Amino acid sequence: MKFIQSLLFIFILAGCGTSTTTDNDPEESKNSEDPAQSCPTYEVDGQKLKEIPEEEMDRYEQKLGNVPEERKHTRMAAIQSERKETFQAEMQQEGLTMEDLKSIGGMFIDETSIVVQLKQDLSEEEREPVEQIVERVRDTYNEGAVLIDEVSVSQKESGQRLTEVMNTLKKHETLRPKISSFSTCGRGSMDVEVTLLQELDEEETDYIRSTFDYPVYTKVSAMETSGYVTETREGEILVDSTWFSEVAPEAEIGSYVKVTHGSVQLSYPGQASAFETEIRELRQPEGADKTDREAVRKALEDFEKGPLDITEAAYDREKDQWNITVSIGSATEDDTKETVTVPD
Numbered sequence: 609m610k611f612i613q614s615l616l617f618i619f620i621l622a623g624c625g626t627s628t629t630t631d632n633d634p635e636e637s638k639n640s641e642d643p644a645q646s647c648p649t650y651e652v653d654g655q656k657l658k659e660i661p662e663e664e665m666d667r668y669e670q671k672l673g674n675v676p677e678e679r680k681h682t683r684m685a686a687i688q689s690e691r692k693e694t695f696q697a698e699m700q701q702e703g704l705t706m707e708d709l710k711s712i713g714g715m716f717i718d719e720t721s722i723v724v725q726l727k728q729d730l731s732e733e734e735r736e737p738v739e740q741i742v743e744r745v746r747d748t749y750n751e752g753a754v755l756i757d758e759v760s761v762s763q764k765e766s767g768q769r770l771t772e773v774m775n776t777l778k779k780h781e782t783l784r785p786k787i788s789s790f791s792t793c794g795r796g797s798m799d800v801e802v803t804l805l806q807e808l809d810e811e812e813t814d815y816i817r818s819t820f821d822y823p824v825y826t827k828v829s830a831m832e833t834s835g836y837v838t839e840t841r842e843g844e845i846l847v848d849s850t851w852f853s854e855v856a857p858e859a860e861i862g863s864y865v866k867v868t869h870g871s872v873q874l875s876y877p878g879q880a881s882a883f884e885t886e887i888r889e890l891r892q893p894e895g896a897d898k899t900d901r902e903a904v905r906k907a908l909e910d911f912e913k914g915p916l917d918i919t920e921a922a923y924d925r926e927k928d929q930w931n932i933t934v935s936i937g938s939a940t941e942d943d944t945k946e947t948v949t950v951p952d
Contacts (some may be wrong), residue, residue, distance in 0.1 A: 611648075616817050617652065617830070632733050632831070637713070637874055641879075643885045645825055645826075646801075646825060646826075646827045646942075647793030647794070647797060647799055647801050647825045647827075648797075648799070648825075649764060650775045650793065650794075650795050650796050650797040652723055652757060652795075653716050653718075653755075653825055654717070654718030654719030654720060654721035654723065654752075654755065655681065655719055655720050655721045655750075655752035655753065656719050656720070656842055657683065657684060657687075657719075657720060657749075659752060660687070660750070660752075660771060664750060668683075668686065668906060670689055671675040671686060671690070673927065684719070684720055687716050687720045688720055689937055691721075691722055691745070691749060691753055691754075692717065692722060694745055694748055695715075695722050695741065695745050695754065696750075698741045698742055698744050698745055701738070702737050702741060704737060704738070704741075707764075709724075709738070710739070710762060710763040710764045712726060712730055712734055712762055712763055713726040713727050713730075713759055713762050713763070714729055714759070714762060714763035714766075714796070714798075715726035716754075716795070716796040718795070718796065720753070721752055721755050722745070722753065722754045722755070722941060723754075723755045723756075723757055723796055724738060724742055724754060724755065724756050724757070725756075725757050725759045725762075725763070725796065726756060726757070726758060726759070727758075727759060727760070727761065727762055728758045728759065730762060735852070737761075737782065739919075742754045742756060742883065757796070759798060760798070760809070761798050761822075761827065763798065765798070766792055766798035766799075766800070769798075769800050769822060770791070770792060770800050771801050771821075772819065772820070773790060773824055774790045776819060776820075777816070779788075780812070780815065782809075782811075782812060783812050783815070784806070785805075785810075785854075785883065786804050786805050786806045786808070786812075786883070787802060787803070787804060787805070787870075787882075788803040788804060788805050788829065788830070788869075788870025788871055789802075789803045789870060789871050789948045790802055790803075793825065797828060799823055799825055800822070800823070800824050800825065801822060801824075801825045801826065801827065802825070802826045802827075803826070803827055803828075803829050803870065803871070804826055804827065804828045804829070804830075805828070805829075805830045805868065805869070805870055805883040805884075806828065806830070806883070807828055808826065808904065817865075829870075829882075830868050830869070830870070830883065831868070831869055831870065831871070832866055832867065832868050832869075833848050833850060833852075833866070833867045833880075834847075834848075834864070834865070834866045834867075835847045835848040835864070835865070835918065835919075836862060836863070836864050836865075836900075836904050836915065836917075836918035836921065837859055837860060837861050837862065837863045837864075837865060838860065838861065838904075838908060838914075838915070838916045838917065838918060840859075840860060840861055843855070845859050845865070845867075846877060846915065846916075847865060847876045847917075847933075848865060848917050849915045849916075849917050850872055850877055850878035850879070850880055851877050851878065851879050851880070852867050852881070852882040852885075853867060853879075853880075853882065854882045854883075854889065855867070855885045856885035857944070858887060859885055859887055860901075861886050861904075861905055861908065862900070862901035862902065862903075862905040862908075863888075863906040864887070864888040864900065864901075865885055865886060865887050865888070866885075866886040866888070867880075867882045867884070867885055868882065868883045868884040868886075868921065869881060869882050869883055869887075870883065878914065882905055891921075893923045893925070894925070895923075895925045896923050896928075896930075896952050897952050898930065898933070898950070898952050900921045900923075903921060903923075903930035903932060903950045903952075904918055904921055904932055905946040906930075906949050906950045907930070907932035907934065908934075910948055911934065911936075916934055916935065916936060917934070917935040918932060918933065918934060918935070919933045919934075919935050919945065920933040923952070928951070928952045929949050929950060929951050929952055930949070930950040930952060931947055931948075931949060931950075932947065932948045932949075932950055933945055933946070933947050933948075934946050934947075934948060
C-alpha cells in the first residue's frame with residue numbers, strides 16, 4: 609500500500625468530504641489487440657420511442673395512463689417490460705429458458721428493442737426455435753421490436769472468461785493491488801474489462817497479453833475521496849460516510865486525508881478498498897492553539913459512534929474558537945448538519 613505524507617501546508621480553513629473520478633484518455637489507447645485499450649464500441653441500434661408505429665404506441669398509451677411524455681425513461685421502461693414479457697412467454701411455449709438462450713448467445717435491451725444474440729457457429733437446429741420466437745414477437749409488435757445480432761461467444765462463455773480473468777489476475781502480486789473491478793464491457797458486449805486504479809507497466813501488460821487467448825481490455829478509473837477521519841477500526845478509517853480498508857496506519861481520527869480508491873459498495877456506510885492514502889499536514893491557523901485535528905477530535909467526543917462526516921472545520925480568530933460542522937445522515941433520511949463550537 610502506497611502512502612504519501614503531504615509536505616504542503618494548506619491554509620484553507622474549510623475541509624469538505626468530496627469524491628471525484630478520473631478516467632484514462634481513450635485517445636491514448638493502443639491497437640484493438642492490446643489489453644491496455646478501452647472496450648470497443650458494441651454497435652447496435654435499438655428502436656427509439658419516436659420510431660414506434662403510431663398504432664402500436666396508442667396501445668401503450670392506454671397502459672401508461674397519465675405518465676407525461678417528458679418522463680421518457682418511465683415510458684421506455686413500460687414498453688421494454690411488456691415486450692420482454694411477451695418474448696419470455698413465447699420462449700416458455702417453445703420449452704426454452706433464459707439459461708438455454710445464454711448458452712447459445714444471449715439477450716439484452718437497447719432503447720425499446722429486445723436484442724437477441726446468437727452465436728455465429730450455431731446449427732440450423734439450434735437457431736430455428738429462437739428465430740421463430742423472434743418472428744412471432746415481431747408480428748405482435750413490429751420489425752424493430754426484436755433485433756438479432758451475431759456474436760462469437762455466448763453470455764455463458766463470457767461469464768466463464770470473466771471468472772478465469774478474475775481468478776488469474778488476483779493471484780498476480782503486482783496486478784492485484786491495482787485492480788478495482790472486473791466486468792464485461794457492457795451494453796451487450798461479451799468482452800472482458802478490468803478496471804484499474806493505476807496504469808499497467810510493461811511486464812503486467814505482457815502478462816495479460818500472453819496469459820489469455822482472447823482480448824482483455826482495461827481502463828484506469830480511480831476515485832478520490834477527501835475529508836476528515838471520524839472513526840477508525842482495525843485497518844480501516846471512516847471518511848465521508850465510507851469505510852476504507854488498506855489505509856495508511858498513520859491516519860487517525862481527526863486527520864484530513866485524500867483516499868484514492870476503486871468502486872464503493874452500495875451500502876450505508878459505504879465500503880471501499882484504498883489504493884493510496886495522502887494525509888494533509890496539520891493546520892494551525894495564526895492565533896490558534898489547537899490544530900484542526902485536535903479540534904475535530906474534541907468535537908466528535910460529543911457524538912456517539914456512527915457514520916458521521918465532518919464537512920467543515922473553521923477557526924474563528926475573533927471568538928478564539930473552532931466551528932466544526934458535523935453531518936449526521938443515513939441512507940434513507942435527510943442529511944442533518946450540526947455545528948459544534950470548540951473553544952481554542
